[in-house]
Amino acid sequence: MPQNVFNKAALIGLLALAFGLPLVVRSATYLHILVLVYLYAYLTTSWNLVGGFAGVLPLGHAVFVGIGAYASTILFLQYGISPWIGMVVGAIFASIVGVLIGLPTFKMRGAYFALATIAFAEGFRVMVENIDYLGPFNINGPRGLQIPPLDTGLANFLFSTKEPYYYIILVMLVVVLVITYMISQSKLGYYLNAGGEEPEAAMALGVNVARAKLIAMAMSSFLTALAGTFYAQFTLYIHPKSIMHLDLSFEIAFIALIGGRGSIAGPVLGAFLLRPVSDFCRIYFGDVLPGLHLIIFGAVLILVMIYQPRGLQEPLTRVWQHLVSRWTTNAMGRAGT
């Protein structure tokens, strides 16, 4: 069969597998782990919109996670507004913040943007950690906010089992991947690509590179904040050190970079490969060798940057193409590529 049909069929098969998994895997622990893997895949794919497509290096993305989580949680706990609505509110706010960060820094060297994102993320976290009340909103500072698991149900985004969370994050992941694909095929995608590689040439052709990057940043922060709300509703406890920590920002960036930024499958691949490593290290080596997974991430990151700067998805994609070409026909109707 032709190659693109095979690829599409494989994709559909994968989706069917993902949607059908909870029918086979019943253990709550495994579902929990899978939910976290999907969550990281979602976060890294959203990160990819700025870090990969726009070609800059945001190292403070956790701040958007935090904004989304805190916005929806505060609205829910204090005013009883459904987290679904709070999600959107938080995302809009995060989007504005993202644009504010990007406006002045996109004109400068990449390193300045990275610094600005770190400074912003850390500044925000320090403020949230030390404030108890911001106007009428109870932020509760270092004690964090806890969501009591009452009134479960779809309207309140609270469930007593893991399956609904699994499906929600899976749908979110699929949606964000579709968005990424559509952007990559659209004019915006080409603008971003051109702007990332040769900004002067792109601008000479009339491409408003800065605006394209800002649009990407707004989208990325919006999507990331949605994940913040999901995390809040999933773990029922948010706290500046867990949600807005620099470690989280770096983990997202590292995974996306190792997987391959700028590609669609790269970040997802990175999440699927690296999150289990992280959990494995924490479970088996947690007390003896703390922080082992971060050492491994760092080492893998450096090796990947030296030998495969486009990420691990490049050799893996080549292997896939090779396998597929043996089993299918190409566009001319012949076997092989």
Next chain:
Amino acid sequence: MIYILEDTINGILMGSIYGLTALGLTVIFGVLKVINFAHGSLLMVGMYAAYWTVALTGIHPYLAIFIVAPFMFAFGYYLQDIVIKPIFKAEKDVREPITVIIVTTGLWYILDNLTLLVFGPQYRNLPDNPLRGKMLEIGPMLISVPKLFGFVMAILTAAAIYWFFQKSRMGRAIRATSLDREAASLMGINQYKIYNVAFGIGTAAAGIAAVTLVPFYNVFPSVGVLFDIKGFIIVVLGGLGSIGGAILGGIIIGLIESIGPQFMTATWTEAIVYGLFLVFLFVKPSGLFGAKYDW
């Protein structure tokens, strides 16, 4: 009134130490044109080196400089040579080597967590510290001796590096490379060796800062993170690549941190520092003394 004066002096002293920690960062940026995100971790390595030197040999903490500084120079030299040089070679034609930033961030994580693994998370300070709590009395004011020493070291180190760059042959080669890599290599300068030396100098500066910090600052694996972020703020304030700017930027931060709490809570002073950083980034990214690059 006296308190304001004492605070101001303390702010200047501590600020100059901050400037010393950021000195290596600005040197590395000035020559390699990359922001070394691992600088805080290098500082942390220096602090552990100083701690162990004193703990194992029992010499006076300040004499440890003669062991720590050369060690840090070699550490930085070979770090650049083995880990970062391949990236430079791969990205020779790229205008801004972003991948190097990624690699230094990875290095930051490896160093911090490796130290955590090997030495454990406990806070350490020197057991028999001859300088602990030593104060100098000038009239009604109390000035901390370790911080005074840090101030002196900061000025001396900055002056030494400046003199080295201005007068020595290697220093001139380094300045040439930082101005124009290709022209410098046309003149017969091996740019990668220059990078190694510059990185070594930056790391050695961090080592000197570490030695001045150990007598009064706790040593633990993530101690570098705070200084790393402060270091970024300082070099942006003072101007990337400017040695005097780093010290001045540090002093500004030190003054804000010591005078600020008189008027508001300490957490808001931190917010002010971050806010000032962002303001500078947006309004004058080249800082007070930095050169204007083409953005």
